[in-house]
Amino acid sequence: MSELRRDPRRDEWLIVAPQRQDRTYHPPPDHCPLCPARPGGQSGEIPEPDFDIAVFENRFPGLRRDAPGDPRPTLDRSDPPLLARAAGLGQAEVVVYTPEHRGSLGSMDLDRVERLIRVWTHRYAALSVREEVRHIFIFENRGPEIGVTLEHPHGQIYGYPFIPPIPARELDVEARHHRRTGRCLGCDLIAAELDAGERVVVASDHVVAHVPFAPRWPYELHLSMRSHRHSLPRIDADERHSLAALLRAALAGYDRLFDRPMPYILAIRQAPTAYTPGPGSHLRIELYPALRDRDRLKHRAGSETAMGVTVTDVAPERAAERLGEVVTL
């Protein structure tokens, strides 16, 4: 059974989920649990002979609605015991992008990517009303190099019962910036990047794709809304179209960069829930590609893991230049 435990040295909660050790691990394609049900065949997770985009609860969840154990008040105590536990409340979902076993988000029809963004928006809105969900995280891990155990194109959604450490930190920094300037940090950063120019890879009417000034991955890209939108439900159809087009272009570009499928993490960053935006919550998709060269992974070792200090091997301006050659709208 999974549970939350508080790291007493950092005052941060994490998830212990031993049942996940037994999760499905690189099954052969004809046993893929994310493919549509085959007549007379192995039954997977989706009991339908066909679907467009499917969402279901993870069968090996780190967080779930009815997790046993102490409920959330434990999390809110300002003076928890040294070794504190809490129930693994929340949600863990799988989003299957397509019935096709092969392929990837970067090679799908633009229409499908737009529909996927609508699915993300719907799930974000639905989880936002859940009382125990404090922060919604929509993401994709792609590629065996970073631990993905199912190759069928899919992503995930977590609903955490607390604000995770990294968004918590960012909400603090954004609030400080807003108190000082009266403005959204995300809006100011996009203006600064457009002004500098040297890290912007593609800019459309609604979305700007740029390498961040201080990246943690050699070819990291952020796709930010030009206008102030705190979360997915706030964008209109034109903005969604533009976001889908840039996302697809960026991911297709990654696969061209080293002429091989790029392992990556796709992270949608927005307000914790639709009803709890901070003054600097600004919708963006962050892409963390794992390669630093054709056959070299960017590893996060001692400095990154124990100190939290990334050492980056590629100058961000040079990365933007190279990405400009492969990312085309």
Next chain:
Amino acid sequence: MSELRRDPRRDEWLIVAPQRQDRTYHPPPDHCPLCPARPGGQSGEIPEPDFDIAVFENRFPGLRRDAPGDPRPTLDRSDPPLLARAAGLGQAEVVVYTPEHRGSLGSMDLDRVERLIRVWTHRYAALSVREEVRHIFIFENRGPEIGVTLEHPHGQIYGYPFIPPIPARELDVEARHHRRTGRCLGCDLIAAELDAGERVVVASDHVVAHVPFAPRWPYELHLSMRSHRHSLPRIDADERHSLAALLRAALAGYDRLFDRPMPYILAIRQAPTAYTPGPGSHLRIELYPALRDRDRLKHRAGSETAMGVTVTDVAPERAAERLGEVVTL
């Protein structure tokens, strides 16, 4: 040239070091730059025909004493510009554990491990007096699986010109604990772990090895001093002997756990410098082994990387039990 850049969203500094992209990458054993100089042969980093333990400045440093650019005052401004840079001041050293090309810290003579701890202590003391060094980090990355490009047994030392985010967070939590209780958090945690018992793997007179209550790696181990010692220069010869013995036992145990060399990060956690301990600085060695099973790496993907929330697959108490079978003093 390397430089520091501030991530404006997290208000954290990181290192951009493009010249490291060209660092030596898996050279053949007879071209190892960490072996003693061979008569008439390729000259490596150490121009000596023999040595015991060697320390030198990294030829591909992320931080160095004479880095050009704005000096540290930029780092200290409470209101830095949105996109802030600073000189990559500090130190990056390589510690070669032995003249022997093969082997590992866990299989060396106990005497050598004790001498290595004395070398670490000496370097920590020497870097502590450097004006621009604010936090010293002694560590080892081991194994190609986590990106190590030289197999000759060695570790590294960084002298950062700032307090990195993770120690900064811990110093805050430790200070809060001290204000509330008057006690060192590290001392209290060791007492709590000894009391609970179920995560203690080995305990000697001077050092306790335990799996943390809320780990980030399935078989993570912390080797903590029983007595309050804020840094390496504070331990005596008996404590050093005991620390060396437990460290060697833990690393040898890791290699037995899955019957193959365990890739790991070894992180020495102590006061930022010998002269700047916090009220809860407590010397320990943290070990982060990268495998969750014989042929499965623990990957840090979306939740770990974008949110800072680890999902652990192995119950810490079960991990302690299994480690108890392979770690023997």
